[in-house]
Amino acid sequence: MGKNSDAFFQRAQVVIPGGVNSPVRAFKGVGGTPPFIEQAQGSRIFDADNLQYIDCVGSWGPMILGHGHRYVVEAVKKAATRGFSFGAPTLGEVELAEMIAAAVPSIEMLRLVNSGTEATMSALRLARAATGRAKIIKFDGGYHGHVDSLLVKAGSGAATFNVPDSAGVPKAVTELTISVPYNDLEAVREAMSDEVAAVIVEPVAGNMGCVPPAEGFLQGLREICDDSGALLIFDEVMTGFRVAYGGAQTLYDVRPDITTLGKIIGGGMPIGAYGASSSLMDYVSPVGPMYQAGTLSGNPVAVASGRATLSVLKNSSIYADLEERSAEFEEGVRAAAEKHAVPLTINRVGSMWTIFFAERPVTDFVSADKSNREKFARFFHLMLGEGVYLPPSQLEAAFFSAAHAKKDVSQMIERVDRVLKKIAWEYEK
Numbered sequence: 178m179g180k181n182s183d184a185f186f187q188r189a190q191v192v193i194p195g196g197v198n199s200p201v202r203a204f205k206g207v208g209g210t211p212p213f214i215e216q217a218q219g220s221r222i223f224d225a226d227n228l229q230y231i232d233c234v235g236s237w238g239p240m241i242l243g244h245g246h247r248y249v250v251e252a253v254k255k256a257a258t259r260g261f262s263f264g265a266p267t268l269g270e271v272e273l274a275e276m277i278a279a280a281v282p283s284i285e286m287l288r289l290v291n292s293g294t295e296a297t298m299s300a301l302r303l304a305r306a307a308t309g310r311a312k313i314i315k316f317d318g319g320y321h322g323h324v325d326s327l328l329v330k331a332g333s334g335a336a337t338f339n340v341p342d343s344a345g346v347p348k349a350v351t352e353l354t355i356s357v358p359y360n361d362l363e364a365v366r367e368a369m370s371d372e373v374a375a376v377i378v379e380p381v382a383g384n385m386g387c388v389p390p391a392e393g394f395l396q397g398l399r400e401i402c403d404d405s406g407a408l409l410i411f412d413e414v415m416t417g418f419r420v421a422y423g424g425a426q427t428l429y430d431v432r433p434d435i436t437t438l439g440k441i442i443g444g445g446m447p448i449g450a451y452g453a454s455s456s457l458m459d460y461v462s463p464v465g466p467m468y469q470a471g472t473l474s475g476n477p478v479a480v481a482s483g484r485a486t487l488s489v490l491k492n493s494s495i496y497a498d499l500e501e502r503s504a505e506f507e508e509g510v511r512a513a514a515e516k517h518a519v520p521l522t523i524n525r526v527g528s529m530w531t532i533f534f535a536e537r538p539v540t541d542f543v544s545a546d547k548s549n550r551e552k553f554a555r556f557f558h559l560m561l562g563e564g565v566y567l568p569p570s571q572l573e574a575a576f577f578s579a580a581h582a583k584k585d586v587s588q589m590i591e592r593v594d595r596v597l598k599k600i601a602w603e604y605e606k
């Protein structure tokens with residue numbers, strides 16, 4: 178990597194574990210030194226050595242409009258000059274809550290928090306409070322933030338570094354969590370009992386790489402929960418306002434009991450949310466007995482960024498444009514893989530996608546985990562050298578934004594073609 182990023186990374190590792198504030202950024206999944214990013218604009222990011230990249234991470238999902246969208250920047254500037262944080266109610270957070278409730282079919286009321294982790298942690302507590310039950314069912318490779326109860330066979334960085342069950346989480350907590358294979362309804366039926374408070378699922382998995390729900394899977398979860406009295410939680414931190422304006426629950430027309438959100442609803446500023454019917458949310462303090470709080474929850478600057486982002490997305494042609502360009506990219510990758518006889522598979526839902534170096538379809542964590550990590554790492558670094566910044570792990574989803582123009586996509590396809598040609602040569606010789 179460039180000399181400045183190398184130097185900054187050395188310096189960072191003295192004072193921050195692994196030199197990063199979130200493990201997956203450390204490039205442990207692909208090796209090498211992460212570029213230190215100095216600024217970004219549109220579909221591009223620029224590192225400390227003045228190299229530029231087409232950005233396919235988008236801060237792991239939030240930057241669906243691209244970086245530095247004028248309307249969002251202006252809204253943040255205006256909010257910041259009026260005050261960063263008051264610890265008191267503001268009209269802005271009500272307006273954001275109203276926009277989310279109007280967009281997401283299962284949400285009548287919601288609480289804003291500061292991260293996706295806080296949202297899922299609170300959603301679990303709400304499900305346990307509402308049902309009086311303690312057990313949780315999740316899915317192998319599902320990642321829902323670093324909540325103790327959910328660091329069981331977790332995806333994302335936890336799987337990338339082979340620590341699906343984290344140190345420091347007491348057995349007394351994890352024994353209440355049952356993890357079963359994604360897309361396996363039979364396994365859910367077997368695990369289900371009247372002790373289960375909730376099933377939590379990524380309606381489109383993004384943290385084992387992108388893995389779409391099998392036909393009938395989400396509807397099946399709905400029915401199993403209806404029959405058992407467990408609540409269905411859709412963790413839409415990644416898919417919310419990503420795969421559709423109303424999230425995966427509108428795309429697949431399945432209504433969860435509780436929805437968690439994050440990422441896009443803050444437009445790149447720290448935020449999360451959990452929402453449900455009014456009757457369920459009445460359990461939440463100060464109305465009900467379930468406690469949850471946060472100093473910066475509903476932060477005026479973060480809320481301004483989220484409101485501006487959602488208002489640009491609402492009634493726009495962005496989702497149709499993203500689908501068209503992402504489909505074109507998927508086709509280009511398949512064609513290049515065929516042309517160079519490189520075995521790979523690409524999973525995609527809208528503008529979230531993953532290229533797996535796998536010989537067979539990827540439909541759950543076991544098949545995702547069979548991908549060739551060494552080939553992925555080689556692909557990753559060759560693409561980085563071509564000026565394309567992919568997620569630094571095979572078990573992550575990549576994203577396009579509204580700022581990825583047609584020329585960006587055609588450039589990406591050309592670069593994938595060049596890189597796959599090289600990989601074919603290297604692995605054939």
Ligand code: KE4
Pocket residue numbers: 199200201202237292293294295297320321322323333334379383384412413414415439440573574
């Ligand atoms: P945060 O606490 O990181 O804001 O959100 C946790 C979370 C919850 N649910 C889903 C479906 C998520 O994808 C996430 C976080 N996603 C990862 C990317 N795989 C964040 C990247 C990181 O950990 O640095």
